[in-house]
Amino acid sequence: xxxxxxxxxxxxxxxxxxxxxxxxxxxxxxxxxxxxxxxxxxxxxxxxxxxxxxxxxxxxxxxxxxxxxxxxxxxxxxxxxxxxxxxxxxxxxxxxxxxxxxxxxxxxxxxxxxxxxxxxxxxxxxxxxxxxxxxxxxxxxxxxxxxxxxxxxxxxxxxxxxxxxxxxxxxxxxxxxxxxxxxxxxxxxxxxxxxxxxxxxxxxxxxxxxxxxxxxxxxxxxxxxxxxxxxxxxxxxxxxxxxxxxxxxxxxxxxxxxxxxxxxxxxxxxxxxxxxxxxxxxxxxxxxxxxxxxxxxxxxxxxxxxxxxxxxxxxxxxxxxxxxxxxxxxxxxxxxxxxxxxxxxxxxxxxxxxxxxxxxxxxxxxxxxxxxxxxxxxxxxxxxxxxxxxxxxxxxxxxxxxxxxxxxxxxxxxxxxxxxxxxxxxxxxxxxxxxxxxxxxxxxxxxxxxxxxxxxxxxxxxxxxxxxxxxxxxxxxxxxxxxxxxxxxxxxxxxxxxxxxxxxxxxxxxxxxxxxxxxxxxxxxxxxxxxxxxxxxxxxxxxxxxxxxxxxxxxxxxxxxxxxxxxxxxxxxxxxxxxxxxxxxxxxxxxxxxxxxx
Amino acid sequence: xxxxxxxxxxxxxxxxxxxxxxxxxxxxxxxxxxxxxxxxxxxxxxxxxxxxxxxxxxxxxxxxxxxxxxxxxxxxxxxxxxxxxxxxxxxxxxxxxxxxxxxxxxxxxxxxxxxxxxxxxxxxxxxxxxxxxxxxxxxxxxxxxxxxxxxxxxxxxxxxxxxxxxxxxxxxxxxxxxxxxxxxxxxxxxxxxxxxxxxxxxxxxxxxxxxxxxxxxxxxxxxxxxxxxxxxxxxxxxxxxxxxxxxxxxxxxxxxxxxxxxxxxxxxxxxxxxxxxxxxxxx
Numbered sequence: 001x002x003x004x005x006x007x008x009x010x011x012x013x014x015x016x017x018x019x020x021x022x023x024x025x026x027x028x029x030x031x032x033x034x035x036x037x038x039x040x041x042x043x044x045x046x047x048x049x050x051x052x053x054x055x056x057x058x059x060x061x062x063x064x065x066x067x068x069x070x071x072x073x074x075x076x077x078x079x080x081x082x083x084x085x086x087x088x089x090x091x092x093x094x095x096x097x098x099x100x101x102x103x104x105x106x107x108x109x110x111x112x113x114x115x116x117x118x119x120x121x122x123x124x125x126x127x128x129x130x131x132x133x134x135x136x137x138x139x140x141x142x143x144x145x146x147x148x149x150x151x152x153x154x155x156x157x158x159x160x161x162x163x164x165x166x167x168x169x170x171x172x173x174x175x176x177x178x179x180x181x182x183x184x185x186x187x188x189x190x191x192x193x194x195x196x197x198x199x200x201x202x203x204x205x206x207x208x209x210x211x212x213x214x215x216x217x218x219x220x221x222x223x224x225x226x227x228x229x230x231x232x233x234x235x236x237x238x239x240x241x242x243x244x245x246x247x248x249x250x251x252x253x254x255x256x257x258x259x260x261x262x263x264x265x266x267x268x269x270x271x272x273x274x275x276x277x278x279x280x281x282x283x284x285x286x287x288x289x290x291x292x293x294x295x296x297x298x299x300x301x302x303x304x305x306x307x308x309x310x311x312x313x314x315x316x317x318x319x320x321x322x323x324x325x326x327x328x329x330x331x332x333x334x335x336x337x338x339x340x341x342x343x344x345x346x347x348x349x350x351x352x353x354x355x356x357x358x359x360x361x362x363x364x365x366x367x368x369x370x371x372x373x374x375x376x377x378x379x380x381x382x383x384x385x386x387x388x389x390x391x392x393x394x395x396x397x398x399x400x401x402x403x404x405x406x407x408x409x410x411x412x413x414x415x416x417x418x419x420x421x422x423x424x425x426x427x428x429x430x431x432x433x434x435x436x437x438x439x440x441x442x443x444x445x446x447x448x449x450x451x452x453x454x455x456x457x458x459x460x461x462x463x464x465x466x467x468x469x470x471x472x473x474x475x476x477x478x479x480x481x482x483x484x485x486x487x488x489x490x491x492x493x494x495x496x497x498x499x500x501x502x503x504x505x506x507x508x509x510x511x512x513x514x515x516x517x518x519x520x521x522x523x524x525x526x527x528x529x530x531x532x533x534x535x536x537x538x539x540x541x542x543x544x545x546x547x548x549x550x551x552x553x554x555x556x557x558x559x560x561x562x563x564x565x566x567x568x569x570x571x572x573x574x575x576x577x578x579x580x581x582x583x584x585x586x587x588x589x590x591x592x593x594x595x596x597x598x
Numbered sequence: 599x600x601x602x603x604x605x606x607x608x609x610x611x612x613x614x615x616x617x618x619x620x621x622x623x624x625x626x627x628x629x630x631x632x633x634x635x636x637x638x639x640x641x642x643x644x645x646x647x648x649x650x651x652x653x654x655x656x657x658x659x660x661x662x663x664x665x666x667x668x669x670x671x672x673x674x675x676x677x678x679x680x681x682x683x684x685x686x687x688x689x690x691x692x693x694x695x696x697x698x699x700x701x702x703x704x705x706x707x708x709x710x711x712x713x714x715x716x717x718x719x720x721x722x723x724x725x726x727x728x729x730x731x732x733x734x735x736x737x738x739x740x741x742x743x744x745x746x747x748x749x750x751x752x753x754x755x756x757x758x759x760x761x762x763x764x765x766x767x768x769x770x771x772x773x774x775x776x777x778x779x780x781x782x783x784x785x786x787x788x789x790x791x792x793x794x795x796x797x798x799x800x801x802x803x804x805x806x807x808x809x810x811x812x813x814x815x816x817x818x819x820x821x822x823x824x825x826x827x828x829x830x831x832x833x834x835x836x837x838x839x840x841x842x843x844x845x846x847x848x849x850x851x852x853x854x855x856x857x858x859x860x861x862x863x864x865x866x867x868x869x870x871x872x873x874x875x876x877x878x879x880x881x
Contacts, residue, residue, distance in 0.1 A: 007669060008712075015712045018705050022735030029737075316648070345736030346848050350694030372694055378737075415846035416797065423800025424753065433796040 039465045045507050048452060049391030052467040052490060052502035060122040061115055063499040066107035068142045068164075071224040076436035079405045080413070081221075082106070084144060084194055084214075084270075085164070086475040086493040087551035091148040091157045092117075093130075094175030097516075099480040099555050101491060102132070102159070103499050104143035110136055112143055112161075121483060131178045132159060132170055141165010141190070141221075145476075145551035149198030149207045151248055153524040162193040162211060164221055171252075185246075185254050191217050192241050197553075198546030199274040199283045200523050200576050201261075201299055206248035207523045207546065212269025212287055213241015227432045231268060232425035235317035237291035239429070240268030262304040267292045271323040273548040275334055276530065277356070278365055281578050283528050286313075288320030288338045294352075298365075312367045313338075318349040322550040325543070326387025326396045328374075328453060329355070332532060332541045336367070339382030339400060339550070343443050346414050350377040351400075375459045376400075376451050381443035384477040384550035388488045392510035392561030394538060395453040401474025401492050405437075406444030413440040445471040472497035480555035486512040486589055488559055493551070511562040511588040513571070517544060520596040521577040525556060528576040529596075533560045534569040562588055629678050631763045632685050632813060635756060639689075639805065651699045652688030658703035659684030666711045679723075679819075680707055686724040686809060691731065692740045702727040702739075716867055720860040722820040729856040732849050741849050742806045753803065760812040769816040775829040776811055777802070779836035787840060801851075810851050820859050822866045831862040 044051040056062070065086040067079075074081050085106030090099050098117035105112060111133040115123035127133035136142045141163040148157040156172035169185045170178035192215035198207045215221065216239065219229045231237035243263050246254035258264065267289035274283040278298065285297040285304060293314040297304035308314020313336065322339035329335070333356045340349035353376050354367035371377035379385075380402040387396040405413070416435035420428055427433050448468050451459035463469075472494035482489040482501070490502040513533065517526035527546040532539055542558045562568070566588050573581040575596050586592055636652070659680045667675030687702045706727030710719040713726070731739045764770045784798035791798075801807055815821075815835060821828050835851075835858045842850035 004670075011666070011670075011708065012712050015705065015708045018701060018708070019730055020734070021701070022731065022738070026735070026737060345732070346740060348693055348738060348740045369694075377694055412846075415843075415848055416793065418848050420797050420800050422804035422806065423797070424750070424803035426750075427796045427800045427803065430796070433794045433800070435791075435793040435797050 037464060038467065038469060041467075041505060044462075044466045045505065048462050048466055049393055049510060050466060050487070050504055050506045052390075052450075052504055054467070054470070054500050055503040056499060056501040058121070059501055059503075060118075060124060061101075061499055061501060063103055063105075063113050063115075063125075065103075065105050065493060065495055065497060065499070066110050067496050068106045068108055068221075070221045073224055073227050074221075074431055077431060077434045079407060079437055080417075080442055081431075083405055083473075083495055084475060084551070085142060086495045086497070087143070087145040088476045088478045088491050088493040088499065089146045089148055089547075089553035090478050090480040090491070090555040091159075091553075092555075093148070093157055093159075093172060095156060096175075098484065099482055099557075101480075101499075102127075102146050102148070103493055104146055104161075104551075105136065106142040106144065106164075108136055108138050108142060112136070112146075117482065129177070131180070132161075135161055135163075135168060141192075144194050145196060147196050147198055147547040147553050148525075149209075149527055149546050150523065150525040151198070151207045151209075152252065153206070153519075155524060157525065160196055160198070160209060162191065162196045164192045164215065165190060167191050167193060167196075167211065181252060184252050186256075187246070187254065188217070188244070188256070190220070191244065192219060192221065194270050194551065195272045195287075196547060197272050197274055198525070198527050199285075200528055201245070201274075201283055201285075201304075202247070203282065203301065203576060203578070204248075204250075205519070205521055205523055205577065206250050207525060207527060208248045209244075209246040209254060210272055210274070210285060211244040211246070212272050213243060213266075214268050214270065214290070215241055216266070217241050228430045230429050230431050230434070231291040232429045234291055234421040234428065235319075237268055238266050240266050240289070240291070242266055243269060243287070261302070262306070263297060265295060265306070267295065270321050271338075271550045273323040273325055273336075273545065274528070275325045275543045275545070276528070277334060281574075281576075283576075286323050286325075286336055288323040290319050290321065291317075292320075293317045294320050294323070294338055307364070311365055312369075313352070313354050318352070321383045322385045324386050324548045325545075326398070327541045328353075328387065328396050328398075329457070330395065330455070330538050330540045332539055334541070334543075337376070337385050337387065337398065339379060339385055339402075341381050341443070342378045343381065343414060346418050348378075351379050351382055353377075370457075374457055375461070376449075379449050380446040383475050384492075384552050386477045386479050386549050386552070386554055388479040388554070388559065389512075389561030390450070390488055390490075390504060390506075391452065392487065392506050392512045392563070393455075394510075394535075394540070394561050394563040394566075395455040396540070397453050398449075398451040398459060399477050399479075399490055400449040400451070401477050401494075402448060403444055403446035403471065403473040405442040406471070406473050407437070407441045408439045409441065409445060411438075411440040413437050413442040417442060444473065447471060448474060468502065470494075470500060472500070475550060476552035477549055478552045478554045479559070481514065481557065481559055484591065486514065486559075486591075509564050511564070511566050513560050513562060513568065513586060513588050514591040515558045515571065515573070516591055516593045517556070517558070517573065518593070518595045519575060519577070520598060521579065522575045522596055526575070526596070527556070530574045531558050531560075532572045532574075533562075534571070535562055535566045557591070626678060627763050627766060628813065629681050629685075631759060632682055632809070634759070635805075635808070636685055636689060638752065651693075651696060652685070654696060655688035655691070655699040655703045656681060656684035658700045659687065659707055662704050662707040666707065670711055682813065683707060683724045683727075686813060687727060690724070690728055690742045690806060690809060692742055693738055695738055698731055698735065698739045702731045705730060715864060718819070718863070718867070720820060720863045722814055722817045722855065722859060725814050725820075725852060725855050725859065729849070729852045732852065741852065742804075753808075756805075756808050760808060764812055764816055767816070769818070769828075771825055772816045772821065772828050772832050773811045776815055776832045776836055779833045780839075783836055783840040787843060790844065807851070810855075815855060820863065822862050827862075827866070831858060834858050834862070
């Protein structure tokens with residue numbers, strides 16, 4: 001009897017301990033997070049090796065994104081439907097060696113901005129005089145993103161503007177202005193697109209174009225024929241916009257070939273990125289879809305094969321908002337970061353960090369999600385993210401922005417959102433069934449994440465410590481060495497919020513090297529070219545991208561941090577044409593302009 | 599969720615006949631049904647977070663049951679109930695981490711051995727475990743709250759099979775009463791809040807509710823005895839759920855059952871004890 005009583009008491013104590021263990025763990029975590037306070041510049045430099053200062057006003061940039069006003073039948077949920085469109089892309093449009101910034105707004109009649117780098121720390125909006133400002137005219141839809149690529153190999157980056165509406169292609173006239181060439185190019189009259197990228201999928205030296213649809217292309221969000229235009233499932237939706245692949249014919253015209261080459265999907269695409277994941281020399285395509293699984297299109301040089309499930313990235317459906325690549329372990333292999341939704345007490349999807357598994361030659365590529373192990377899993381309602389070496393220590397860090405709809409701080413729409421999200425397709429699909437938002441926030445006012453890579457598989461969030469304290473509804477993140485100082489500055493586009501420019505100050509002890517590539521046989525933008533730098537027994541690979549993250553494009557110039565006392569053995573450039581170029585012992589702390597050898 | 603434990607009366611030895619051969623012990627109907635849902639849902643739509651997580655939940659649940667059953671009853675317990683608890687945790691808990699599946703299963707089963715009144719556990723095990731975790735670990739755990747696929751057919755099949763299963767166990771009146779009350783209260787909420795009635799009905803069409811109404815609220819071990827009171831109690835569950843929903847509590851059904859279930863049982867026990875005392879006094 002006594003033994004039984006003792007056992008019951010022990011059981012009760014263990015039970016109580018287990019029941020309250022999450023609470024205790026939470027207290028400990030909260031206490032630890034409480035230590036993440038903002039540091040001053042010198043302390044942050046000493047502790048983390050860099051500091052970010054928001055300088056947009058000082059740099060002459062006072063751009064605020066504005067949201068569209070869609071069909072009145074969406075009024076009750078307008079803030080969450082009209083919740084995307086803030087984008088940023090980096091381009092040296094006038095070829096002066098200084099990165100410029102193109103940024104979109106989404107209000108009907110409002111103007112996009114092209115900020116020319118004035119070389120003195122400031123920017124000047126020249127979009128109007130260049131002819132790429134007034135692009136949100138009534139009846140044509142509104143901007144949702146822009147990517148730059150030299151599609152005609154004339155040495156100047158051209159602009160592809162995507163919209164919930166008519167996509168537009170602008171030819172760059174040697175940096176003096178732009179000519180609209182949409183009709184000549186053969187682009188379709190309407191795509192509700194949220195993602196696009198330039199890449200040369202067939203290796204013919206001409207940049208091709210991928211565009212991913214979000215809402216179906218037959219939906220005009222300003223004149224709805226039906227309110228049944230929402231996703232038909234929160235995680236298995238297949239009623240989104242189609243995906244397009246435009247093959248560059250070389251005469252200013254493009255041919256739509258998606259179905260012909262194996263891309264046929266109606267998932268709700270929000271982000272895409274291309275890189276050679278298999279080492280075949282052909283760029284593969286990764287698409288992050290909202291309301292469903294991600295897709296991985298493996299390129300065999302002629303066709304794409306959707307291998308997401310086989311590779312492990314397309315199994316568990318989530319809400320993909322971002323796709324970006326990075327060689328985070330300095331192994332010459334790219335991991336993929338896909339952002340999703342996590343809201344305490346409601347929905348914990350967790351972001352995905354897809355790290356490639358070791359594989360024998362000939363094995364298919366497989367990924368495992370190590371976001372939790374690496375510490376980059378929970379990021380709120382996450383949107384754009386980019387990998388880049390923010391402190392020049394030789395490893396790639398991760399910047400993530402987030403926040404969906406920030407309205408009333410004290411009222412949340414999450415309860416109603418979760419209610420409808422669990423409903424059958426006949427209910428969730430119809431906007432009129434969605435409860436009114438009535439000024440409530442949905443994952444609003446979220447703090448951002450700047451995860452510092454310690455090089456051994458752990459990322460530590462230092463956002464507050466290094467000066468990233470904004471709580472806007474972040475969408476697009478782009479990296480660029482805006483003032484040619486050998487550091488990566490961060491540019492963030494916010495929905496219904498200001499464009500932020502975080503100027504980076506990095507400890508001078510850490511060295512760097514940058515490569516500005518120009519293709520000759522390959523596409524002139526060198527998109528798809530890969531540079532691997534070997535130094536101090538380490539190696540890191542990066543690839544020139546024609547668009548990555550969410551609605552973003554970082555600078556084409558590749559930036560490598562090298563840490564202290566680097567001895568660079570070599571840099572190996574693998575051009576899209578297949579040509580391999582080795583640069584022996586390139587000097588650190590320099591921008592190397594490299595032209596593809598004939 | 600727990601095993602609907604309808605005890606079959608001992609049968610005299612009979613020669614094998616086909617009808618008997620194909621008949622099932624009621625104890626295994628619910629586990630088989632929920633396994634079918636799991637397999638069909640996963641093969642069709644990949645509903646599970648991962649095989650490993652569901653496996654952890656099931657194994658943890660069964661192992662805990664075996665250990666505690668052996669220690670506190672001196673016998674190896676039937677694991678059908680623990681299996682249902684584990685599989686329910688595997689389906690209903692959503693977390694990128696592994697530990698919630700382990701913890702939820704363990705505390706669900708432990709609750710049966712710890713939280714007892716007059717030799718009877720008063721919380722449905724998985725309802726207890728899931729509610730505790732959702733309440734105390736919201737940063738790491740969420741409940742299943744999305745639709746499996748977009749098709750009406752799987753939902754209808756689950757509803758029909760679930761109804762047949764639960765009818766065979768003589769508990770359809772509980773499910774039926776709850777559904778009727780939920781729908782009535784959904785219209786009431788729609789009227790009070792001004793939200794579309796479809797959005798108030800929406801949760802009922804999701805898989806979380808299919809598990810909730812067929813397995814959780816019907817658990818014989820944690821429901822009151824008489825048919826009439828079972829219907830009344832489940833109607834009160836729906837009412838409390840509505841109150842919580844009006845307060846915008848996301849996991850209202852779990853919390854409603856967590857609150858009402860034990861209270862109903864305790865009242866029943868109290869009434870029973872009064873009757874017993876009255877009988878003793880009378881005799």
